[in-house]
Amino acid sequence: MKIQGKLIIIGGAVDRGSFTETNVPTDTSKNLNFFEAGILKRIINESKHKELSRIEVITTASIIPKVIGPEYIKAFNHLGANNADVLYIQKREQASDPEVLERLKAADVIMVTGGDQLRLTSILGGTLFDSIMLDKYRNSDFMYAGTSAGAAAASNNMIYQGSSSEALLKGEVKITSGLGLIDGVIIDTHFVKRGRIGRLFQAVVGNPKVLGIGLGEDTGLLITNGCQMEAIGSGLVILVDGREIKDTNLTQIEIGKPISINHLVTHVMSKYDKYDLETRKMSIRDTQNVEN
Template sequence: MQVPKGTLIALGGGDDDGLISLIRSELCSIDSNIEVITTATLEPMESGQAYKEAFEELGCNSVRFMHIDEDNEADKPEYLSRIAQAEVIFFTGGNQLRLKEFLAGSQLHQLMQRRYREEEITIAGTSAGAAAMSDRMIYEGYGYHSLQKGEVKTTHGLGFIQNVFIDTHFTERGRFGRLAHAVTKRPQFVGVGLGEETGIIIKNGNHIEVFGNGVVTIMDGSHVRYSNLEEVDEGQPIAIENLTMHLLVEGHEYCLSDRYFRKLSQQKRKTSSKT
């Protein structure tokens, strides 16, 4: 499988000043073309303008936003041209199902995927924009109900990365159960739960590094010895044996392919921050 040249950045929601500063300080110059995609939100003008101003306050001078929905199709020649020249693509929060509905399968979406594979582009997102990055995304499952069979719903995402569930607002909204449920149902997937104001940088489609003040939860279902998912009826509680979990904070990394956890050395952290 081709190793992607692009970088993914996913934030768990909340205050995203740290994410914007990270993009500006480490991943783009003041002249980089930044495109903000506001499709997930129902307040596209307000959200787009707010992000444009936030990047401009840090010195960026080429920031635009586009809203793609039922009235603004993805494959407008103008949008295709702008995404072809973008060095940073940023997805706002909102409802991740809107990203699937209005973007998935379009020429614009395919262009983003190709550029992520073949070029050193940065694709970032917060909340819904982060949750939609993988080939499948969680969109439903609440509280204790999420540990009942059938209560957690997943669907196709934007497919920049494979076999990963990214869940956001993870600790703040009690989403442990739904990520555990999703990973148990699809043990080839790694579950990544992002707390607010906390995120991950994914390089080479494989190495996860944490930034922010909170915790990133990793769930690995590859060693599950038993679950009753195939035995119980819809709505019944589920049992899981030997689900592996890791808690990462800034200064730690996780390798998706080998499924290992590691604390970064000071030298590695310094080197990583420059790449």
């Protein structure tokens, strides 16, 4: 089935400008380059009606929804997208509220903020909101954009816990089901600054069929047709492909013991690089330009 919608997953710490600060003009000017060419601008440009798109910001994962939600609205407004609002869903029963569902049906974009991805999936998973969102993503020109927890929860398999420093000890990484917008991948966020590559290694060695995606801060992927991925933002995307693993001690060792992996393939993507999930082929923008 060809996916009609678009998916943007972001590693977190999106440099959207801190409009809660008192010195708004100064702080805004520091972020003008990001506003003009960054991830939030790309979300608007890729949406169905551009600046006129109806955007709903979902703060379910956050413990400070009343702070983070309005900040996103101010950022979108600054970029010319004035048809944006916060849709507060803090309890599971709210995800079946008729007014909430009508707003979701009318939305062109939902922007899912950071926080706790397990909170996000436990509140939204299996609800009418979840069903309508998945249907819109699969069958219409609709965009799901998620940062940090919102990104981690987008796939079928979701990392929800695991120490970075001990991530390659068997059993340290905890995985559960996500929201299911994309299959065949597992996503980790805040990837560079928090040193989470070990978490992704363990997730992939446990099921090498799944492609690991590590998103750096202010970095993301635009995914179209359910399989065409383009790196966006200022940092790096790390891909971990386990299909060519030759050997591992994963099943022989006890819980808490170090994992060994022989021949784990990785790729590094930066802005405008592309990767096809179906063919598992990567194209680097600058080298393609040279060849052409």
